[in-house]
Amino acid sequence: MLHIYCPHCQQHREEDEFSYSGEAHIQRPSNPEILTDKDWGDYLFFRKNPRGLHHEMWYHAAGCRRYFNATRDTVSYEIMETYPVGTRPQIAPLPTIGDDAT
Amino acid sequence: MTTADQVNRLESGGRIHREKPLSFTFDGKKMIGYEGDTLASALLANGVSVVARSFKYSRPRGIVGHGAEEPNAIIQLGEGNATVPNLRATQVELYEGLQATAVSGWPNVEFDLMGLIGIFGRLMPPGFYYKTFMRPQRLWMTYEHIIRKAAGLGKAPTEADPDSYDKLNQHCDVLVVGAGPAGLAAALTAARTGARVIIADEQQGFGGSLLASVLSINAQPAAGWVADTIDELKSFDSVQLLPRSTVFGYYDHNFLAILERRSDHVGLTAITGSRQRLHRVRAKQVVLATGAIERPLVFAHNDVPGVMLASSVSTYIQRYAVIPGRTLLLSTTNDGAYQTAIDWHQAGRHVAAIVDSRPQVNGPLIETAKQLGIHVISGHAVIEALGKKRVTGAIIAPINSTGAALTGTPKTLSCDLIASSGGWSPAIHLSSHTGAKPYWDDKKIAFLPGNSRQQEQSAGSANGCWTLQGCLQEGIEVGAAAAQKAGFSPAVDQPVDFHCNEPLQQSPHALFLVPHPKSTSRAPSQFVDLQLDVTAAAIELAAREGYESVEHAKRYTAMGFGTDQGKLGNINGIAILANALGQTISETGTTMFRPAYTPTTFGAIAGRDIGALFDPERYTAMHRWHQEHGATWENVGQWKRPWYFPQQSEHMHEAVNRECLAVRNSVGILDASTLGKIDIQGPDAAEFITRIYTNSYLKLAIGKCRYGVMLKEDGMIFDDGVTACLAENHYLMFTTTGGAAGVLAWLELWQQTEWPDLQVYFTSVTDHWATATVTGPNARKVIAKVCDDIDLSNDNFAFMDWRDGTVAEIKARLFRISFTGELSYEVNVPAHYGRFIWEKLLEAGKEFDITPYGTETMHVLRAEKGFIIVGQDTDGSVTPHDMNMSWVIAKNKTFSFLGKRSLERSDSLRDQRKQLVGLKTREPQQVLPEGAQIVNDQNQLLPMAMQGHVTSSYYSANLGHSIALAVVKGGLNRLGETVYCPLADGRILAAEIVSSVFYDPEGARQHV
């Protein structure tokens, strides 16, 4: 069972209080209508599944009810950092700096 | 039956209480032991040799070990509701009246018919599991049934467990696993720094190997040092000592699970309190001082009762004053095991010889043995045990220095006990649970704990340290390091040095399988895994058949698959596999261990989360009224909702028909409190809701309601419900009963991640309101009797309007929304007025024969109207178009609402998508089963082409025939066609595709 640091509550809490919300930093296209089916499909269905560091979203559902991001090693399950939505990871930084709000 | 029957009990010694004799039975036979005994030591004291029949070959088996490693002495304790299967007799503490039975052998272990028939082994050649798994699943089920019956793995109780179990959530700075020398030293060192320490050990007393040791620590007998250390540990408030507590699993982020047995040592059930406790511990640092397990040598017929681990023989002598035979033959590869022969000799019984595989032997222990007159034969090993139900002798032979070949003529020695020692294997199970990969150390002849994946360190023999002094020293170092990492500075008065009077030892010999004059495949069985009857020949066969990976060979032979997880056999098996493959052990590697270290009771894992406490139940404010009026219940998520209200002897369909007719002909009342309710406020609330739903709320006026459908981004229906505009920038969203929590999380997700710029706030108010739905042609008349401050006329309070007012003098919100298609008022009051308002409405409706109805009637009435239920008629793969609800999608919204783009995907536009239609059975009284599959051609050969399935189906008393909703491929263009539902019982029901709206298709009745 994971022990997760909520950046909003600023406490380590048991995994029971959280739910997993999938890959982080996926931005909804601002104009979905102009996308091809393929590009829209990429946004909808395709996710990274790395062996190693992964930026993912968690939800403190039984706590502050805030979403936040975590950098987690999918092999060791070690959580290297957690950070608020809208900020960027310190570990394994994202490849490009866009206007990505998430 | 007297204490004198304990033929193998020594006159003195041991940590047993001779003044407290205990009577017990094994397979119905009465015996006596002492307090302080385990079941195994008591059985050995009473001269019991055969305690089991083996899994595959039904061979007689005896006690081999003295702890968790025991593969054979698996017993069932007691009978009836508290019986416990699958226990190791070596870990069961004796108590007065204990009843144990062997789980194997039929009719009993002494006379076993399966063995007599002897067919079972032939039915299960090596590779049995592997090959069987590859076959159809149902064949495996058949085999498993036979295996369980014949081999016996114990019987689960069939009645409810009379005991209760607790769970404790704990935090500590340092958790020490194991209270042997290293664990005690580590715990003491950590405790002295002020750290919060938990130390747990599976045995009844702390001390581990020291409880059977003849050594001294700083000139004090080892047991004295143990007692002093325990005393000091007990003096700290910050230290928790957990004896009889097995740390059985090491999980993520230093979370460990401990099973504490609180009363198992005094009886089958706890007299008071809980029987066992599950400690769920989050530790900052962990010290694994789990010790080591002696490795037996593999030789022919090494499974005959009377072949034991050398250290176990010593333990029985020293700790229990039990000597499990008359004449000992010791087969060893190391100095340490000589102590067993010395113990045996000093207990006054004969040692036939010590057979040592090393060509030259010398050293203090060897000299001691020789001085006692014990015959030491070097350069030899036991190659075969003689005897059937008990060892009668051993064949020994000279062996070369690598241990690979015999170099001379075998000879026979007579004995009734063969103790063997091939060295030690660290108990690396918990370290392995963390994912750390064990590595082979040639010098220590052992797999050692791999690099830490978590905040843990191993210490002592668990870490491959074979001397007492070394173990104590390592315990101190690791204990200090753990405390320091947990933030504590070293204490000033740390112990510095230990002096132990242990003799120096020479290097051991790496020997696993002892060669036999015949090849492994032809030699008498050389057992590697005693619990699952895996032989050296089977492992070599696995290698020959190409199962070269250790994980594959394990599955092929079933080695380590037993409840003992191969604690004794695995390393020998890996060495044999490596040899067969011409590899080193390091190259071959080891299999991983998984929790649990030893079997754990379901009772402890379930704890108090059983029965009524298994899952919370949610009751509405009117619950008690429903109960008093005979409601039957439907579980909707955690809610208990009235299903229907049978009167007198009514059957379900009679009650539902009556309720349905009452609503359409006069008036009914439903408790709708469970519907999810989310209060939404903020300047951007309307914009936000409009992005979430398929239709627009930007122009929804105060006092108005609108029905909406919520899609996931893939365009599939996720939830539906009505949203009302309560005031400027203030809305109330109704969700489905089961979807409430998910919808709130969904709204928060989008607000927090994508649209943080929108100012909008959500509050769940589901439990704040009680809702009574008054519906039917007489609904207005009922409401008029209890509400005089709202103009109820259709002109002023129309369908899809809501009004504030007073109902029976309670402030209420009334919504004219309808799930029945009738004139409806949903009366919402603060929850604590729920029952009051419910009874007032019933009173007001009395003259109209107002009828309380439940969810079944609600379902029938909405199905008559073709209203969908999300989650019943939808399944996450249907769009609003599929549900024939294109009208709910706004065409001209500026913002691309969630799921909109997906409705244009080529797959969403396919014309053969499954679409919602009605079905009318050819035989009007025939009700289709929900879930029934639909085909076009009833005569088509299997597999038939599936066209869809029935999602909702009821008998409609109002219409006088059955109705069903279904999703059918291209169904909306197939009205009037006939389809067929082949049922499991062989019948095929024909039905006509019709409109999904069966009743009042113009929707006139809700607008009156």
Ligand SMILES: [Zn+2]
């Ligand atoms: Zn939080």
